[in-house]
Amino acid sequence: MLEMAILGLLDGQELHGYEIRKRLRDQLGLLFNVSFGSLYPALGRLERAGAVESTADAGISGAVRTVPMTGSLSGERAAMRSRRAASGRGRRGRKVYRITDSGRRLFAELLERDPSSDGDDARSFGLRLAFARYLTPHGRLRLLERRRAQLADDLANARAVTAGGSQGLDPYARLLAEHTTDSTEREISWLDRLIEAERAKGRSVEGEVRQDDLQNDDMDDMQNVIENDMQDMEGATS
Amino acid sequence: MLEMAILGLLDGQELHGYEIRKRLRDQLGLLFNVSFGSLYPALGRLERAGAVESTADAGISGAVRTVPMTGSLSGERAAMRSRRAASGRGRRGRKVYRITDSGRRLFAELLERDPSSDGDDARSFGLRLAFARYLTPHGRLRLLERRRAQLADDLANARAVTAGGSQGLDPYARLLAEHTTDSTEREISWLDRLIEAERAKGRSVEGEVRQDDLQNDDMDDMQNVIENDMQDMEGATS
DNA sequence: GTCATCATGTAAGCCGTTACATGATTGC
DNA sequence: GCAATCATGTAACGGCTTACATGATGAC
Numbered sequence: 001m002l003e004m005a006i007l008g009l010l011d012g013q014e015l016h017g018y019e020i021r022k023r024l025r026d027q028l029g030l031l032f033n034v035s036f037g038s039l040y041p042a043l044g045r046l047e048r049a050g051a052v053e054s055t056a057d058a059g060i061s062g063a064v065r066t067v068p069m070t071g072s073l074s075g076e077r078a079a080m081r082s083r084r085a086a087s088g089r090g091r092r093g094r095k096v097y098r099i100t101d102s103g104r105r106l107f108a109e110l111l112e113r114d115p116s117s118d119g120d121d122a123r124s125f126g127l128r129l130a131f132a133r134y135l136t137p138h139g140r141l142r143l144l145e146r147r148r149a150q151l152a153d154d155l156a157n158a159r160a161v162t163a164g165g166s167q168g169l170d171p172y173a174r175l176l177a178e179h180t181t182d183s184t185e186r187e188i189s190w191l192d193r194l195i196e197a198e199r200a201k202g203r204s205v206e207g208e209v210r211q212d213d214l215q216n217d218d219m220d221d222m223q224n225v226i227e228n229d230m231q232d233m234e235g236a237t238s
Numbered sequence: 239m240l241e242m243a244i245l246g247l248l249d250g251q252e253l254h255g256y257e258i259r260k261r262l263r264d265q266l267g268l269l270f271n272v273s274f275g276s277l278y279p280a281l282g283r284l285e286r287a288g289a290v291e292s293t294a295d296a297g298i299s300g301a302v303r304t305v306p307m308t309g310s311l312s313g314e315r316a317a318m319r320s321r322r323a324a325s326g327r328g329r330r331g332r333k334v335y336r337i338t339d340s341g342r343r344l345f346a347e348l349l350e351r352d353p354s355s356d357g358d359d360a361r362s363f364g365l366r367l368a369f370a371r372y373l374t375p376h377g378r379l380r381l382l383e384r385r386r387a388q389l390a391d392d393l394a395n396a397r398a399v400t401a402g403g404s405q406g407l408d409p410y411a412r413l414l415a416e417h418t419t420d421s422t423e424r425e426i427s428w429l430d431r432l433i434e435a436e437r438a439k440g441r442s443v444e445g446e447v448r449q450d451d452l453q454n455d456d457m458d459d460m461q462n463v464i465e466n467d468m469q470d471m472e473g474a475t476s
Numbered sequence: 477g478t479c480a481t482c483a484t485g486t487a488a489g490c491c492g493t494t495a496c497a498t499g500a501t502t503g504c
Numbered sequence: 505g506c507a508a509t510c511a512t513g514t515a516a517c518g519g520c521t522t523a524c525a526t527g528a529t530g531a532c
Contacts, residue, residue, distance in 0.1 A: 003358070026395065026399040027407075027411070028411070031418075050453060052341075105345040113438050126414055126418075129411075129413070129414050130408070130410060130411040131298070131410070132410040133408055133410055139437055155266060157264065157268065158268045159263070161268075170264075170368070170371055171263070171371070172367055172369070172370040172371055173266070173368040175432070176364055176367050176368050179425075179428055180268055180364075181423070183421060183425075186421070186424075187417075187421070190417055194413070218322070218345070
């Protein structure tokens with residue numbers, strides 16, 4: 001899951017580890033606070049697997065720079081230093097990561113996978129939703145519907161329990177159960193709105209291009225390509 | 239955290255592992271689905287630490303029995319078999335766990351601990367709330383207020399981020415961020431209601447008995463007793 | 477007599493953490 | 505020159521999961 005998040009972040013911009021951690025923390029729905037002891041090994045694994053490449057901080061780009069604060073010439077000096085460093089390569093400086101084509105394919109595959117296969121449901125769903133722009137319309141709908149089904153299921157179980165032993169249950173436990181139930185209901189209706197919005201988008205596209213089936217075929221082809229890729233990945237990773 | 243949950247369930251009733259798992263699943267706010275590979279070792283640790291004792295299924299009590307379904311004489315036969323088994327003790331049957339005094343003290347201490355010390359915030363808070371009847375009024379309030387403060391903090395961070403890069407952020411990521419923000423706000427106001435209810439309870443008691451300070455002293459004494467106990471526990475556990 | 481469920485346990489592994497070690501850069 | 509922050513990494517450990525192994529009980 002961490003690896004998916006990293007790949008997603010790296011798609012479109014080059015970043016170094018320290019910066020990746022920050023963006024993970026506050027760019028992704030508030031709840032992806034990963035430690036360095038987890039991040040750096042993950043970057044290492046991705047690099048060994050060929051999903052990302054690293055270079056020793058070649059010419060700090062605007063995307064990488066954090067706000068200069070004092071402005072003015074510090075940027076110039078930093079650039080000079082990094083140029084010096086880039087040639088030397090013994091200097092323990094920033095290591096900038098860039099996603100590879102293989103990494104991009106891996107990302108697409110991880111994203112399309114069943115969220116329930118990587119443990120923490122809420123996190124796993126949230127992460128995929130945050131990257132939903134990289135999903136096909138079909139994959140997006142599948143993501144939302146799976147999540148909805150899961151929540152509806154939880155809700156049914158919860159109600160079965162609360163209905164049966166409602167009077168015997170501890171007051172505090174009941175308070176909690178009720179709140180959880182409410183939250184789940186709200187999340188379901190939120191999902192319903194998102195699903196409806198996605199469907200509406202689909203319908204308007206259909207009117208113009210009519211290529212739903214074509215898209216599904218594309219997806220299947222892609223899955224096949226990726227399946228092979230994953231075997232390489234798994235061999236290299238473990 | 240698992241150990242706290244087990245001790246809490248065991249307070250007041252004797253249960254065997256398989257049953258503990260079920261109750262953990264559906265008695266505790268829907269989200270404590272633990273596997274056997276996790277549960278049995280935990281029970282073993284608790285037993286070695288002297289927090290629980292086990293016996294080989296002596297005379298199936300009403301609390302332990304699951305609904306007999308067919309009713310009638312199957313219960314009688316089961317009791318006979320278990321009596322035969324209880325003496326032999328080679329029979330790989332149910333192992334019934336009972337909490338000890340030391341276990342009860344350990345539970346009280348774990349419950350009163352800072353929830354943020356055992357990882358997953360929501361789970362850890364939920365579990366403690368479910369067992370809030372075992373907390374002192376003071377401990378209960380502290381639990382609720384800590385959780386409230388944590389959520390308020392999260393919310394502030396989230397808003398700082400969303401406010402800054404709101405226009406540049408990905409539409410799906412923003413959707414998610416907004417939903418998370420809403421949920422957090424709702425949870426905060428729910429907590430506010432709970433806190434107010436607890437305070438009201440406190441005020442009504444104060445009018446009758448006026449023993450707030452006494453209760454706090456009791457708590458401090460208890461903490462001291464428990465501190466020593468925990469050292470034994472940690473030695474035995476790790 | 478056999479299949480589902482109840483019941484207990486071990487082993488390997490995953491995914492993350494904290495703590496530690498190291499060093500560069502910047503601000504004062 | 506010293507502290508804070510940026511930056512990268514390793515080692516040990518924690519808590520949970522899945523998969524495996526084993527066996528009893530009950531229903532049909």
